[in-house]
Amino acid sequence: MDSSLIEGTYDTIKEKMAFIPENYRSCGAVKVGTALTIDPQQIFGQIKKYQPAPLWRLYTKSKRFYTSKPISVRIYREDDLFFAENENLVVCGTGDTADESLQDLCLHIIHFFEYYKRIDKSKLTGDALRLKELYKNLLIEE
Amino acid sequence: MNNKNETYKNAPLVETIFEIRFSEEPAIECNRDKFYEKIRDVYSKVLVPMSSEGKAMALEPYKFERNDGTNGIMLSITKMAVYCKKYEGFKLFKKEAMRIFSIFEELFKIQKLNRTGLRYINIIPFMREKNVIPIKNYLNIKIDLPKSISTNFKNLNIIFVSQTKGGSITTRIEPAISHDQTQEAIILDFDYAKEEGLNFGSINKYLDESHQHTKYLFEELITDDYKKVMRGEVI
Numbered sequence: 001m002d003s004s005l006i007e008g009t010y011d012t013i014k015e016k017m018a019f020i021p022e023n024y025r026s027c028g029a030v031k032v033g034t035a036l037t038i039d040p041q042q043i044f045g046q047i048k049k050y051q052p053a054p055l056w057r058l059y060t061k062s063k064r065f066y067t068s069k070p071i072s073v074r075i076y077r078e079d080d081l082f083f084a085e086n087e088n089l090v091v092c093g094t095g096d097t098a099d100e101s102l103q104d105l106c107l108h109i110i111h112f113f114e115y116y117k118r119i120d121k122s123k124l125t126g127d128a129l130r131l132k133e134l135y136k137n138l139l140i141e142e
Numbered sequence: 143m144n145n146k147n148e149t150y151k152n153a154p155l156v157e158t159i160f161e162i163r164f165s166e167e168p169a170i171e172c173n174r175d176k177f178y179e180k181i182r183d184v185y186s187k188v189l190v191p192m193s194s195e196g197k198a199m200a201l202e203p204y205k206f207e208r209n210d211g212t213n214g215i216m217l218s219i220t221k222m223a224v225y226c227k228k229y230e231g232f233k234l235f236k237k238e239a240m241r242i243f244s245i246f247e248e249l250f251k252i253q254k255l256n257r258t259g260l261r262y263i264n265i266i267p268f269m270r271e272k273n274v275i276p277i278k279n280y281l282n283i284k285i286d287l288p289k290s291i292s293t294n295f296k297n298l299n300i301i302f303v304s305q306t307k308g309g310s311i312t313t314r315i316e317p318a319i320s321h322d323q324t325q326e327a328i329i330l331d332f333d334y335a336k337e338e339g340l341n342f343g344s345i346n347k348y349l350d351e352s353h354q355h356t357k358y359l360f361e362e363l364i365t366d367d368y369k370k371v372m373r374g375e376v377i
Contacts, residue, residue: 034159
């Protein structure tokens, strides 16, 4: 390489640097300004009872469903086992992780959706009648 | 339903704060007891700031809280904030905030304000779908990326500051997970700030303006699907 070219490049850099003020600094991370001492992550960590989360889609290996109304799911843990539950539909899934328990719950919901779709109302009694009504049109296959 | 003034049964709001900032006022440091005397019937719990190296104690706010911890006031020589963890609508929040500010005004003759800020912190619980945060179910956010980059986000952290007619609004969206790994949530944090030409006598107006802008943004940002959840239309 031509050494005069290298020298020229260094001279150009030096010339450009002369135009950069020495007190330049990064703007830093953008922060929420009001009541800086209040940290949302800390608030979340202090919640004793979490709100259930909505579920709009259910999957199995071969089928995909979306729900006509969001299904409210509460996940909790007892020792090393996770539970995903909907009290209204009287179903609960279990697993070694939150995701596994949710998958298990989805299988239960799909199972009961198909069960109540097939079974005639005349064969049901008590809470099963309420459940048949709840499961009716709950899932729509994609 | 598209009612912009709707109050939701299951709103994700967990904390509301309105803060004013002013130039250093030593009288606050010397007369904190007088302020406390006037509010102690409601905000009886006193939380003294912890001292930490390199921080001036006078700038760290004292907290006066209700016994049940739901509402409170933060006060230092440069700022005062009213916060509420049990929000029952803007009207009630504003009424109480204005009551506190009038007590403050009686004791300390602050005229000029450097900043006002209204902050709404929301926590939205969510379930992953195939290990992905289904952000589209909750928020009307569209991120356009080149086709080679998947928008199936396993994690997402956004903060942006938008200019409005009278101030600026900072929106922060970030995920959170509980210690026991059972619950994930999206933190939706709004902060509406005003910083120019402010005076104490117009707090009422600033509070209204801040609320209107933030409420409008919230309504636009939340999807219709999640609004159903907020109304309690779930199984």
